[in-house]
Amino acid sequence: MSHRKTLLAASIFAGLCLSGALHAQDTTQTTTTSNGVGALTRSQDTAQNSGSSAANAKQLATVTVTGIRASLQASMDTKRNADAIVDAITAEDIGKFPATNVAEALAQVPGVTLDRSIPGTQRVSIDGMDPSLNVSLLDNHPVAQAIWLFGDNPNRGFNYSLLPPEILGQLEIIKSPEARIVEGSLGGTVLMHTVQPLDVPANTLSGSFGSNYNDMVGNQRPNGSVFYSWHNADKTFGVDFSAQHYEEFTSREGMENYGYSSVASVNAAAKAAGNNAIQNEINAGLIKPSDQIPNELSAANFQQTEKRNSLLVNLQYRPNQSFESTLSLLYMKDGLNNTNQSMYPWATNQPGGITSLTEGPNGIIVAGTSVGTPCYNTTTCKSTASTFSDNYARESMVSTKGVDWKGTFYGDGWRLGAQLGVSSSRNPMESFIKELYYGGGFSWNINNGAQFTNPSTANNPNYWADNGWGGNEETSLYKARDTYGQLDFGKDFDGFFNELLVGVRYASHWESQVENAFTGPQQLTLDEIGYGGLTDLSGMSALGLSESFVTHVQTLGFNAIKDAVLSTPGFGQAKDANVYFDNTWAVQQQNKAAYVQANFGNDDVHGNLGIRFVDTQFTSSGYNVPGYCASADTFDCNFGPGFGWVTSNTSFTNWLPAANIAWNVTQDFILRAAASETVSYAPYNQLAPYFEANDTVLTATAGNPDLKPYRSANFDASAEWYFNSESVFAASVFYKDVLNYIVNAATYQDRVNGSWTLPGYLQSEGNAQIAAGLCTTSGICQYDVTAPINGGRAKVKGATLSYQQAFGDSGFGARANYTYSDARTASGGWLPYNSKNSYNIGPYFEKGPYSASVSYNYRDDYLAGGYVAGAPSTYVDGFKELDASAGYQISKNFSVSLNMLNLLNAKYYAYLGSKTQLSEEYVTGRQFELEAHFKF
Numbered sequence: 024m025s026h027r028k029t030l031l032a033a034s035i036f037a038g039l040c041l042s043g044a045l046h047a048q049d050t051t052q053t054t055t056t057s058n059g060v061g062a063l064t065r066s067q068d069t070a071q072n073s074g075s076s077a078a079n080a081k082q083l084a085t086v087t088v089t090g091i092r093a094s095l096q097a098s099m100d101t102k103r104n105a106d107a108i109v110d111a112i113t114a115e116d117i118g119k120f121p122a123t124n125v126a127e128a129l130a131q132v133p134g135v136t137l138d139r140s141i142p143g144t145q146r147v148s149i150d151g152m153d154p155s156l157n158v159s160l161l162d163n164h165p166v167a168q169a170i171w172l173f174g175d176n177p178n179r180g181f182n183y184s185l186l187p188p189e190i191l192g193q194l195e196i197i198k199s200p201e202a203r204i205v206e207g208s209l210g211g212t213v214l215m216h217t218v219q220p221l222d223v224p225a226n227t228l229s230g231s232f233g234s235n236y237n238d239m240v241g242n243q244r245p246n247g248s249v250f251y252s253w254h255n256a257d258k259t260f261g262v263d264f265s266a267q268h269y270e271e272f273t274s275r276e277g278m279e280n281y282g283y284s285s286v287a288s289v290n291a292a293a294k295a296a297g298n299n300a301i302q303n304e305i306n307a308g309l310i311k312p313s314d315q316i317p318n319e320l321s322a323a324n325f326q327q328t329e330k331r332n333s334l335l336v337n338l339q340y341r342p343n344q345s346f347e348s349t350l351s352l353l354y355m356k357d358g359l360n361n362t363n364q365s366m367y368p369w370a371t372n373q374p375g376g377i378t379s380l381t382e383g384p385n386g387i388i389v390a391g392t393s394v395g396t397p398c399y400n401t402t403t404c405k406s407t408a409s410t411f412s413d414n415y416a417r418e419s420m421v422s423t424k425g426v427d428w429k430g431t432f433y434g435d436g437w438r439l440g441a442q443l444g445v446s447s448s449r450n451p452m453e454s455f456i457k458e459l460y461y462g463g464g465f466s467w468n469i470n471n472g473a474q475f476t477n478p479s480t481a482n483n484p485n486y487w488a489d490n491g492w493g494g495n496e497e498t499s500l501y502k503a504r505d506t507y508g509q510l511d512f513g514k515d516f517d518g519f520f521n522e523l524l525v526g527v528r529y530a531s532h533w534e535s536q537v538e539n540a541f542t543g544p545q546q547l548t549l550d551e552i553g554y555g556g557l558t559d560l561s562g563m564s565a566l567g568l569s570e571s572f573v574t575h576v577q578t579l580g581f582n583a584i585k586d587a588v589l590s591t592p593g594f595g596q597a598k599d600a601n602v603y604f605d606n607t608w609a610v611q612q613q614n615k616a617a618y619v620q621a622n623f624g625n626d627d628v629h630g631n632l633g634i635r636f637v638d639t640q641f642t643s644s645g646y647n648v649p650g651y652c653a654s655a656d657t658f659d660c661n662f663g664p665g666f667g668w669v670t671s672n673t674s675f676t677n678w679l680p681a682a683n684i685a686w687n688v689t690q691d692f693i694l695r696a697a698a699s700e701t702v703s704y705a706p707y708n709q710l711a712p713y714f715e716a717n718d719t720v721l722t723a724t725a726g727n728p729d730l731k732p733y734r735s736a737n738f739d740a741s742a743e744w745y746f747n748s749e750s751v752f753a754a755s756v757f758y759k760d761v762l763n764y765i766v767n768a769a770t771y772q773d774r775v776n777g778s779w780t781l782p783g784y785l786q787s788e789g790n791a792q793i794a795a796g797l798c799t800t801s802g803i804c805q806y807d808v809t810a811p812i813n814g815g816r817a818k819v820k821g822a823t824l825s826y827q828q829a830f831g832d833s834g835f836g837a838r839a840n841y842t843y844s845d846a847r848t849a850s851g852g853w854l855p856y857n858s859k860n861s862y863n864i865g866p867y868f869e870k871g872p873y874s875a876s877v878s879y880n881y882r883d884d885y886l887a888g889g890y891v892a893g894a895p896s897t898y899v900d901g902f903k904e905l906d907a908s909a910g911y912q913i914s915k916n917f918s919v920s921l922n923m924l925n926l927l928n929a930k931y932y933a934y935l936g937s938k939t940q941l942s943e944e945y946v947t948g949r950q951f952e953l954e955a956h957f958k959f
Contacts, residue, residue: 091869091876092829092836096749099827101195106622106630107683108199108695108739108755110134113192125191126183127906127924129213132196133755133823133840136861136882139902139931139947141172141275141325146180150198150757151819151844151857152210154180156703156733159213160205162351163442164427165530167503169450171359173417178706181213192218198757199697199739200681202620202633203511203524209703209735209759219349220252220261220339227252227263229958235271239562239928239948240326244270246954254339264336275325276562277945278472278572279365280317281720282807283935284795286388287312289374292795296375296407310380316388317941318720319411320472321367322572324560330358348430353446359419362581366572368393368410368465368473372791376407376464385937389469397463397477397486402546404490406462409791410475412487412576416455416584423448436515443508454497455588457544457552457578460490460787465571469941472563472572484554484576489546491786496541496588496595497602504533522622524633530614534707538606540599542781545591549576553583562946565928600658601648601777608645608711608726612704614638620681630684637677637702643728644670645712653775654802669712671728677702695741703733705765709811716806718778719788721797725810735761749836750828759819764848766814767896769807776804809896817854819846834870839863853886855896872912880904887933897933897942904929916959922952 094113101111110132126147129135138146138154146154159166159181168182197204197212204212232247246269254261290301290312304310333355341347370377376393383389395408427444463486464476475481509528515521555577563573578584588594620633647669652660681699688694704710709726716723741755776792778784779802789798798804821844829836841862846854860883867876881903886896905927910920928949933942 091867091874092749095827095829095836095838098193099745099749099751101193102751102753103693103743103745106624106685107197107201108697108741110196110198112194112196124183125194125215129183129194129196130880131838131840131863131865131878133753133825133863134198134211134757134821134842134844135196136842136856136858136885137880138856138885138887138899139904140887140899140933140945146178146856147183147213148856148858149196149211149213150759150842151821151846151854152759153855154178154210155706156209157181157211157213158205158208159183159215161215161353162217162427163205163214163429164425164444164507165446165505165532166353166425167423167446167448167505167532169421169423169448169501169503171357171419171421171450172361173419173452173454173497173499179207179704192216198755199683199695199737200679200699200701201631201683202618202635202679202681203526205528205530206614206616206635206637206677206679206701207703209701209733209737209761217335217337217351218250218252218263218265220254220263220337221258221341223252223263225252225254225256225261227959229956231954231956233952233954235950235952237272237274237948237950239276239946240272240274242272244272244328246270246952259340259342261339262337264334267331267333269329269331269333271329273327273329273947274562275323275945275947276560277323277566277931277943278563278568278941279321279323279367279943280469280941281319281321281367282317282722283315283387283940284318284371285312286310286314286316286380288795288797289316289371289377292371292791293374293377295794296373298375298377300378301374301380304380310382310388311386314380314382314386314388315940316371316380316391317467317469318371319367319369320467320469320941321365322472322560322563322568322575323943323945324364324558325361326363327359327361332356345433346430348428351425351427351444353423353425353427355421355423357421357423359421360581361415361417361419362584363415363417364412364577366410366412366575368408368467368475370467371795372409372788373407374795383469384939387469387937387939389939390467392464392466394464394476395462397461397480398488400485400488400548402488402490402548403786404460404462404488408462408464410461410463410465410473410481412459412461414457414459414578414584416581418453418585419450421448421450438511438513440511440513441509442511445504445506447504448502450499450501452499452501454499455585456494456497457547457584457587458489458492458494458787459487459549459552459576461487468569469939471567472569474569475571478571481571482557482574482576484549487576488548489783491546491783492781492788493544493546493591493783494588495544495599495781497538498541499536499538499606502533502535506531519625520621520623524618524620524622526618528614528616530616532612532707533609534611535609536607536708538602540602541595542597542599543591544588544594546783547587549578552587553579555579555583562948565946566930566944598658599656599777599781600660601653601656601775603658604646604648604653605714605716605777608643608708608713610644610707610710611642612707613640613642626687628684628686630682632682633680635679635681637679638674639677639702639704639732640672640674641710641728642670642672643710643712643726644668645726647712650775653777656775656777656780671712673728675732677732677734691745693743693745695739695743697737697739699737701735701737703735705730705733705811709765714774714808716774716777718776718784718804721776721792721804721806723772723774723806723808725808727811729813730765730811731763731813733761733765734763735759747829751825752827753825754822756822757820761817761819764814764817764854765811766848766852767809768812768814769809772806772808773803774806776802814848816849817847819844819854819857821845834868834873835866836869837864837866839865853898855886858883858885858901872918874910874912876908878904878906880906897935898938900932900934900938902929902931903927916957918956920954920956922950922954924950924952 230249248267252263381390398404425446429442467473511526
């Protein structure tokens, strides 16, 4: 352990000394109110010069933000001045508080919770709603995103880990909708604003360079970025750019379980193999036929190296007070190559070797033993015990680019704005797998994993080899594309109703996947693939897992796995037709919208009232393959009527009213209320006619082109007390009556096993499935299929409390928040990603050159999606995280900072039904990021 601490210090020091990259952390930020959305925004000085009143302006303002207290005050002012119920984060929040990406910064906001199933946070919930039910916009436009993980479940939730925080000036979280804001959100709308060149001093140059380190894997990576902004002396033309290079090595270590089987079904297969041990225990009353047995407890080791390069350029032109135009260019390449090893002794695969089972609470079998004979240096091993090691090497390179233009004409009390652009993202992913086999006996325990009976043979590479199936290569070309255009008109009036806004918008989103599997790699021994020694998985040790899970054989890694698959002579010619037909699809969504909104206000009351009309059309395409073609697993198929590439079309229209009102009871006390109807949509892949199966564990997930949009009636209210210039106490309540909530339904379907005809499949898995009664000899198997359906009504009700205060001149301050969210479907089921209780506590200190902050986050149990194709949804246990940061201002131009994340190395634990029914548990290690900053 002392060696790891020394390595940490040395790695961070080396990263600081050797990295020549730069990192942008501009301390002059653009702050916008929630009214500064769309093509009608402009700078405050232009508004004043044109003669419009402050009450009617609702424009961008330039605010200098230089520290923790100033950052919190700027965010608080945005909240205070808004018409709607809004929270905000300035870019300084991301740098001064413990966060390495935008999602972690959002976690400081009341009502926002994160799911941390994979390192590098992806999924963000707002007010207890599924991340797919939020909308995120960058400068009021969407950013297309291809999925990054092979086999991941696509969702509409924005993947903030792909967006470098350095390009942002401010984020706003709009919790109560307005008619002018883009439709699609049930939880909240996140508006991300970039820094504009005419809003910062000319020749601003800032940046940083540093290193990040994870103590579980003992690996450090460099990162850096630079921001530069210039404008001419007349402030009529300016340009800025933000560039970033970021690297991170992450690991997730723990235990997974791939579903459960009943004792009755396993006993039937055991007796067919001549084994009466299970029946004897049933007869003795030690176990019951209805008890559930974990199928495979797996030692799971996921490692990923991320290398991201990004560039954002803004060109702003304002020749006079009557016109301004901005052109934005975005380009990102994010390399996310990863390896994933799952080493799982599989008792139910060979029940003939089971000698004992132990019953635990809630009808779960919690332990057992299996006997078997290891085979030496052979690819044709036969044994009564089976242990598999799935070794995946996945290549992933997400390329995202976008062009956005917006312009506004200003007249005498009116404005006409336009915005249009296109954003595209693609990822040509590849996945290579070698599945190794070991035939020796083992014991297992649901709390500690499995332990090999003879570790000396289990840890000898000569006893591991392919066994009937040599693996495969899968490719998936995933594409996403957004095209959009909108026109907005605003007119000022004297009187209580002071502004009228009208506009129209067209948006088209295209998402598609083309997947292929190349079959027939040669069977190899572990030595022939490349033996990488024994693992030393400290994360599994921290979870109390068995010695065999912590220390077992492994390959040489990514290149060895890939080369072993591709080295087969002639490989790449044979393709699996079923994989292509079942997993190739396309979905297009087209939205045509129009809105009208009236803004009103005086010294005491302000707000807005409006309605938005949305016409939505879906075009869903995929393959419908007849059974005789699936059985043959061939591309040479004569599709009859109704088969082949089929397309379905659906359309929906919605009128969405929205009203917001804020009452300034006193100068420092504000009451707000809001009512609205909103609409949201299912993830794109759920709308496609596809069928993605896991032929080994016989689970699958399918799409449903007949899904209707979510529709919700919403009521919000808040009370806010600003008891000094840097302090606020606020309380809010929210209620959502969702008229159609899409839920996943599980059914059993008899389908052709798409892998049945693959070389070696019958030997390695198929014969065991026949023995268990799950498949016929012709390969017709019973799949547990999960598919989305229109689920009827759901209700969400809750409240938030938030507090922020600076304690005089002491340098100390604090912010904290608590969220209660009670969400249920009409049938009483949980809503995905909803935690009933969550809170954040964040004390900070800032005085002189020193600054520091701590953040403790907690969220209750919640329902999350399954992690493999068709896997049932899991419940995630309560999760806690402790983060901290510290900074020192060396001089006016230079500073250093240290972010320390996940200091508790918290366990992510997921279960099925009851907490005794394990699904998976992981740890990801503590992360440290040390950076040096500069600004001129």
